[in-house]
């Protein structure tokens with residue numbers, strides 16, 4: 001029981017069995033700094049040291065994954081095999097033969113899946129590291145095949161790959177040699193009708209980021225931040241906003257991927273990493289390419305890397321990971337611990353809730369000021385404080401954040417810098433749990449935090465609709481908003497999905513009484529006014545008047561079309577907004593037809609958000 005993971009298990013067990021025993025001095029009324037000290041003191045009584053050597057790379061585990069992939073090559077689904085070879089790459093030592101084999105074998109699978117460009121990337125990587133001589137022919141043939149399928153004609157590059165393939169033929173086993181010679185002789189037989197797998201590019205469907213708000217980059221000039229005692233900070237329309245107008249398009253400040261999906265999505269940009277590269281040091285994360293890996297390293301992963309190796313990700317709450325990410329980014333952004341302390345002191349000294357979010361007079365969602373100023377409550381429970389203090393211990397033991405590495409939790413207790421970072425971790429955890437949104441796809445594969453998004457208040461009948469693929473947060477007006485009106489988002493589900501008791505639970509979590517019309521008038525999901533029985537007012541007649549008859553027949557099928565990868569119909573979204581706008585102007589609300597169009601738009605946006 002020498003490492004921190006065992007310690008974590010022990011403490012969590014102690015806490016569950018006897019909370020008082022685990023943290024007998026803990027009280028909800030303490031401030032965050034006291035809470036971290038109590039948790040550290042409790043840890044130090046155990047007197048254990050952190051194993052700061054652990055990184056998880058293992059030749060044997062890499063080989064085991066390669067063997068498993070090879071055995072199951074014919075029988076497994078594409079996703080499962082990609083996962084196995086990606087895991088092999090994650091465990092393989094950098095520059096090792098196992099890494100070359102993981103890339104080489106994965107390229108075979110990428111090829112059969114129609115991911116030719118990704119297969120070419122893996123082939124290059126495998127050859128650069130040094131692939132086994134007796135199988136090099138296979139790689140060069142695969143390279144020639146990928147190039148041919150992509151270009152549909154011979155080229156000098158393909159000729160070169162074929163000639164390289166022939167060079168290594170003699171190194172192959174006799175049976176393999178015969179087989180490959182046949183393929184080489186018949187090349188490019190059977191390749192003309194192969195088509196590449198169509199990757200989904202959500203960027204193509206997102207609106208352009210608005211550029212006209214000098215105070216809030218990435219937001220529409222039609223909004224501003226306000227503060228009132230009743231609503232706290234909130235967002236207000238500075239002019240009338242039409243249905244379908246873009247309000248914000250942001251890349252969120254921070255995102256983390258759930259451990260179940262860590263081999264699938266890029267730890268930097270959240271995109272699907274088909275031919276992902278692992279971190280040089282740990283086995284916990286994957287990147288879509290080397291550029292993302294280097295960017296993440298310099299912006300945050302240098303700090304997180306060892307911590308998430310020491311305390312394996314399965315043992316951490318995803319909000320702990322986000323708290324760690326926010327702390328790492330804040331530290332890197334400031335450049336030193338001293339500068340970070342100065343920055344925090346400065347924000348703490350500003351009372352005005354809006355001014356304290358600003359950097360150089362602007363609300364800059366890429367700066368930590370905008371994140372830290374979201375903190376409003378001190379609600380960390382002892383269990384979370386304990387987990388965060390374990391993260392703090394491993395930060396001290398595995399990074400140089402406090403100068404020298406500190407291996408003993410007792411030493412941390414009297415270290416003011418450690419208490420400062422510990423408190424910041426608690427604050428960041430609270431910010432994460434109150435403001436982060438689960439991003440869509442693969443059953444909530446991760447969490448994203450955008451500070452501007454976090455300043456929108458909630459409505460059960462929101463005026464806005466969001467699309468949040470990966471780490472992008474975009475918000476569009478759902479209906480017309482008048483100048484001066486508050487612009488809200490929906491924190492969970494709009495009233496037409498959520499029953500009142502569920503909505504109450506949500507308000508309890510966020511501690512407010514919802515005053516939207518849907519709550520005041522107790523609208524349940526099936527509450528809406530019936531459409532008048534008059535020919536002239538039927539949806540079909542209205543659509544005809546608007547010149548949109550062709551869509552009306554189709555709009556109910558939109559959801560299916562989006563799911564079926566048919567993006568062409570999505571261009572009709574603006575027309576749906578026009579219809580919605582028209583209905584909202586002409587008829588009372590809520591009305592079944594209006595809700596139906598809203599439902600379709602919600603469905604489309606969620607389907608699009610899920611495909612990243």
Ligand SMILES: C[S@@+](CC[C@H](N)C(=O)[O-])C[C@H]1O[C@@H](n2cnc3c(N)ncnc32)[C@H](O)[C@@H]1O
Nearest residue numbers: 231232233454455456457458510511512514515
């Ligand atoms: C994500 S924050 C939104 C920004 C927040 N108003 C602020 O000042 O930082 C969520 C908090 O805002 C407040 N809030 C959100 N929606 C609200 C509403 N409809 N009415 C009143 N307060 C609301 C609640 O205090 C809630 O915990």
